[in-house]
Amino acid sequence: MKNVFKSQLCLLRQKMSLSQEALAQKLYVSRQSVSKWEHGDAEPDIDKLISLAEILAVDLNFLLSGQQSNEELIIRLQNISKKFKKTVLKDINLSVYGRDRIALLGANGSGKTTIINTIVGLVKPDGGRVRRFFNPSDDLSVMSQENVLIESLKVREHVMLSAQIQRQYSPIFVTEMIKKFNLNEQAQVIISQLSGGQRRKLALLISLLKPSKLLILDEPTVGMDLESIDFFWHYLDHVGGSVITITHDFNQIDKYFTRVILLKNGVIDKDVSVAAIHANNQTIEQWYRINN
Numbered sequence: 590m591k592n593v594f595k596s597q598l599c600l601l602r603q604k605m606s607l608s609q610e611a612l613a614q615k616l617y618v619s620r621q622s623v624s625k626w627e628h629g630d631a632e633p634d635i636d637k638l639i640s641l642a643e644i645l646a647v648d649l650n651f652l653l654s655g656q657q658s659n660e661e662l663i664i665r666l667q668n669i670s671k672k673f674k675k676t677v678l679k680d681i682n683l684s685v686y687g688r689d690r691i692a693l694l695g696a697n698g699s700g701k702t703t704i705i706n707t708i709v710g711l712v713k714p715d716g717g718r719v720r721r722f723f724n725p726s727d728d729l730s731v732m733s734q735e736n737v738l739i740e741s742l743k744v745r746e747h748v749m750l751s752a753q754i755q756r757q758y759s760p761i762f763v764t765e766m767i768k769k770f771n772l773n774e775q776a777q778v779i780i781s782q783l784s785g786g787q788r789r790k791l792a793l794l795i796s797l798l799k800p801s802k803l804l805i806l807d808e809p810t811v812g813m814d815l816e817s818i819d820f821f822w823h824y825l826d827h828v829g830g831s832v833i834t835i836t837h838d839f840n841q842i843d844k845y846f847t848r849v850i851l852l853k854n855g856v857i858d859k860d861v862s863v864a865a866i867h868a869n870n871q872t873i874e875q876w877y878r879i880n881n
């Protein structure tokens with residue numbers, strides 16, 4: 590995805606009739622800093638980026654890449670079937686649009702991870718068609734169910750490496766992200782020595798290094814402590830693009846998701862908007878317990 594931050598900033602600031610000075614005051618930075626950002630001579634750190642997105646009332650993706658459309662089709666699964674020993678997916682039809690925030694729900698073994706792996710391209714379906722309307726190498730970020738981490742690296746080394754691979758590297762950015770994800774104390778710790786929750790946080794951090802059109806999270810909060818879970822949902826709320834999340838953690842999800850998909854017996858049994866669930870005076874958890 591192209592970084593169009595400097596022009597977006599200029600455009601959005603003017604749209605809100607804010608002078609560089611006025612914006613600088615809101616952010617507690619100098620006017621010169623804002624001017625440098627708009628000229629592309631410097632970029633704000635992640636804290637300032639989040640504040641900027643709040644002040645300009647847009648999400649981070651839109652600020653960074655200018656992409657924002659509800660109707661944009663991101664991916665379409667057509668009649669997908671997949672059999673391992675047993676049939677897992679029978680006839681999956683699913684369209685995901687720009688800025689959908691989807692909770693993918695279903696019992697253990699119902700095939701949630703298999704659907705994700707089909708979208709990512711790790712699983713080849715036996716039948717049906719996957720149509721991707723984005724560039725998987727640039728516009729897709731994934732946090733898998735199993736942490737895919739290089740155990741022998743230190744936390745900071747791993748973040749640096751991942752940032753370099755994703756062409757997002759700068760020493761300041763790496764430091765900021767580690768701080769942001771509360772992994773400061775572990776920065777020099779070898780990954781094999783981290784706790785389960787710390788690994789999950791690191792895997793999440795890595796999946797959020799670059800803005801993407803589609804972010805896929807497979808049970809992201811498993812093993813995290815409550816504070817990290819709070820941070821997780823808050824952070825995610827500032828991430829643009831479409832998000833598909835598999836979760837069994839119902840705490841807080843009502844605020845975040847826009848759409849819920851329930852997988853059952855190899856098909857999508859329900860595909861409803863969260864607004865419809867709420868209009869029925871239910872939480873997602875209550876809805877899930879009744880329908881699953």
Ligand SMILES: Nc1ncnc2c1ncn2[C@@H]1O[C@H](COP(=O)(O)OP(=O)(O)O)[C@@H](O)[C@H]1O
Binds near residue numbers: 696698700701703704
């Ligand atoms: N690579 C594989 N080889 C064999 N069986 C698999 C493989 N991946 C998944 N399965 C089986 O497919 C079913 C669905 O798995 P999965 O998609 O991981 O479920 P979920 O994520 O909903 O818990 C399970 O019965 C699982 O054992």
Ligand SMILES: [Mg+2]
Binds near residue numbers: 702734
């Ligand atoms: Mg799974």
